[in-house]
Amino acid sequence: MALSKDELKKAIEEKALQSPKPQLYIKDFYACDPDAKPRDIKNVANEMVREGRLAFWSSGSTTMYGIPSRIQNEEGA
Amino acid sequence: MAKRETPLLDQLETGPWPSFVTDIKRQAETKPECWDILGILELSYKDRITHWKHGGIVGVFGYGGGIVGRYADVPELFPGVEHFHTIRVAQPASKYYSTANLRQLMALWEKYGSGVTNFHGSTGDIILLGTRTENLEPFFWDLTHDMGQDLGGSGSNLRTPANCIGMSRCEWACYDTEEACHELTLKYQDEIHRPAFPYKFKFKFSGCPNDCVAAIARSDISVIGTWRDNIRIDQAAVKEYVAGNYAPNGGAHSGRDWGKFDIQKEVIELCPTQCMWMEGGELKIDDKECTRCMHCINVMPRALRPGVDTGASVCVGAKAPILDGAQFSTLILPFIKVTKDNDFEELTEFIEKVWDWWMEIGKNRERVGETMQRVGLPTFLSVMGVEPIPQHVKEPRSNPYIFWKEEEVEGGFARDIDEFRAKHKA
Numbered sequence: 232m233a234l235s236k237d238e239l240k241k242a243i244e245e246k247a248l249q250s251p252k253p254q255l256y257i258k259d260f261y262a263c264d265p266d267a268k269p270r271d272i273k274n275v276a277n278e279m280v281r282e283g284r285l286a287f288w289s290s291g292s293t294t295m296y297g298i299p300s301r302i303q304n305e306e307g308a
Numbered sequence: 309m310a311k312r313e314t315p316l317l318d319q320l321e322t323g324p325w326p327s328f329v330t331d332i333k334r335q336a337e338t339k340p341e342c343w344d345i346l347g348i349l350e351l352s353y354k355d356r357i358t359h360w361k362h363g364g365i366v367g368v369f370g371y372g373g374g375i376v377g378r379y380a381d382v383p384e385l386f387p388g389v390e391h392f393h394t395i396r397v398a399q400p401a402s403k404y405y406s407t408a409n410l411r412q413l414m415a416l417w418e419k420y421g422s423g424v425t426n427f428h429g430s431t432g433d434i435i436l437l438g439t440r441t442e443n444l445e446p447f448f449w450d451l452t453h454d455m456g457q458d459l460g461g462s463g464s465n466l467r468t469p470a471n472c473i474g475m476s477r478c479e480w481a482c483y484d485t486e487e488a489c490h491e492l493t494l495k496y497q498d499e500i501h502r503p504a505f506p507y508k509f510k511f512k513f514s515g516c517p518n519d520c521v522a523a524i525a526r527s528d529i530s531v532i533g534t535w536r537d538n539i540r541i542d543q544a545a546v547k548e549y550v551a552g553n554y555a556p557n558g559g560a561h562s563g564r565d566w567g568k569f570d571i572q573k574e575v576i577e578l579c580p581t582q583c584m585w586m587e588g589g590e591l592k593i594d595d596k597e598c599t600r601c602m603h604c605i606n607v608m609p610r611a612l613r614p615g616v617d618t619g620a621s622v623c624v625g626a627k628a629p630i631l632d633g634a635q636f637s638t639l640i641l642p643f644i645k646v647t648k649d650n651d652f653e654e655l656t657e658f659i660e661k662v663w664d665w666w667m668e669i670g671k672n673r674e675r676v677g678e679t680m681q682r683v684g685l686p687t688f689l690s691v692m693g694v695e696p697i698p699q700h701v702k703e704p705r706s707n708p709y710i711f712w713k714e715e716e717v718e719g720g721f722a723r724d725i726d727e728f729r730a731k732h733k734a
């Protein structure tokens with residue numbers, strides 16, 4: 232990894248805040264650190280979900296990631 | 309919740325087959341909100357469009373799978389199904405349940421959900437249909453703490469692995485499918501519970517090529533038992549079958565009279581590779597031509613058995629027909645040992661190699677079988693470090709050109725032209 236874990240988290244957060252669509256695929260975050268392995272990006276993104284900085288959005292067959300406040304909550308909360 | 313009038317759905321009860329409408333009405337006697345399942349479906353039949361929304365952010369803390377959010381888009385009409393989330397629960401290996409466990413599961417689901425289930429889903433795990441968001445965490449707490457059971461996979465996760473009954477009841481199992489499924493389920497907890505991939509990923513374990521879990525049709529990595537030595541033949545038992553003293557097919561299909569057993573017609577001529585014959589009253593098999601289809605063994609189980617040098621073939625890439633039609637898995641590794649003695653090392657090394665490659669190369673929502681098709685089998689084999697063998701070839705080549713890679717050419721592409729010209733005039 233070229234970025235430190237905290238830098239990578241920042242980059243992922245930026246990307247998720249600025250993307251036109253609120254939900255992103257895990258692959259959309261790969262570009263945040265081209266030197267990092269997909270598995271590392273996935274682990275960091277999952278850690279950010281546990282911290283509440285990202286949230287999952289799932290269709291049932293595919294899972295996406297987004298900033299909690301940007302993802303539409305079907306319950307309107 | 310009130311009873312719903314469902315004239316359109318009621319027609320589905322008039323056929324000779326069992327009807328989910330009857331089932332759900334019965335369930336509504338104890339769970340009145342189930343009337344709203346029928347109500348919303350009736351409305352869809354009238355409007356000719358679904359009234360379900362798709363997806364959501366619901367889950368239990370720390371897990372990115374196992375719960376599939378579903379909401380009605382007409383909650384004011386059908387409050388009973390305002391939230392109707394699906395929960396997937398991991399099934400025990402080979403689906404052996406105790407009645408106590410089933411009762412406990414059902415009691416839990418009556419308490420927190422609609423009581424409607426799908427035992428089992430196509431993936432192989434338990435599907436509990438219909439609960440509200442606020443019930444998810446209490447349900448999960450009871451499931452994990454009181455029952456020691458866990459959620460299964462959904463979304464872009466490794467899905468709940470599944471296996472055939474294998475060595476627990478079946479003499480044909482070429483490796484211990486239950487042990488393999490159980491151990492790999494434990495090893496890959498993170499991949500089951502947290503999305504890691506471009507799309508869903510499944511592996512399934514069958515003990516022999518009869519493939520009772522349909523691994524070859526349903527899983528991205530299909531681990532199918534096989535043997536590399538010879539089919540074991542008991543010639544005395546062959547004679548008993550020929551004489552009509554042993555019932556073929558273990559006595560199955562005995563509902564009508566098929567006439568006298570004919571080994572030539574029913575076994576030898578049906579061998580797909582035509583590698584069997586009778587000689588001096590004995591059954592002969594040219595084992596190097598045998599494709600391990602199991603037909604002869606299924607017909608004469610007392611005379612024929614798989615060999616003793618057993619393991620598994622590994623095939624990659626089955627999927628359902630969302631894009632580009634359905635496809636079976638393709639054979640990649642003809643034989644590996646699948647055993648706890650080496651912690652299933654040969655298998656897990658391969659699985660992780662496939663994952664690392666697919667996570668990088670796979671497009672969003674592309675199953676690994678589609679990625680494989682996109683790059684072509686030769687490329688996939690070379691990335692996996694697998695030497696091509698005749699069994700990888702589907703049909704004779706139709707393209708006359710051969711593209712060499714530099715490392716395949718003696719001296720490479722940059723060999724000394726003068727040295728070459730010394731022997732070959734231009």
Ligand code: HEM
Binds near residue numbers: 378394461508
């Ligand atoms: C017209 C209505 C619907 C359509 C067209 C539809 C379509 C689909 C499709 C295309 C898939 C993906 C299949 C795959 O995994 O490859 C799927 C999966 C699924 N759907 Fe639906 N669906 C509908 C209604 C529902 C409803 C009403 C529910 C539950 C209340 C539901 C629950 C699920 C679940 C649990 C999955 C499996 C997710 C997984 O892959 O684990 N669906 N649906």
Ligand code: HEM
Binds near residue numbers: 328345349426429437
């Ligand atoms: C006209 C009515 C319906 C028909 C013809 C129908 C038919 C089917 C079939 C053939 C399957 C595949 C079974 C399998 O191979 O596992 C299936 C799966 C499923 N059904 Fe239905 N179904 C109907 C209504 C419903 C309703 C009302 C619900 C929910 C209350 C439902 C929920 C599901 C789910 C969630 C699955 C997928 C389970 C999985 O992930 O494997 N279905 N249905």
Ligand code: SF4
Binds near residue numbers: 473474520
């Ligand atoms: S797949 Fe083979 S080993 Fe497994 S239960 Fe079926 S016949 Fe037996």
Ligand code: SF4
Binds near residue numbers: 579583597599602604
């Ligand atoms: S297993 Fe199938 S291919 Fe092999 S000898 Fe028997 S019938 Fe022929």
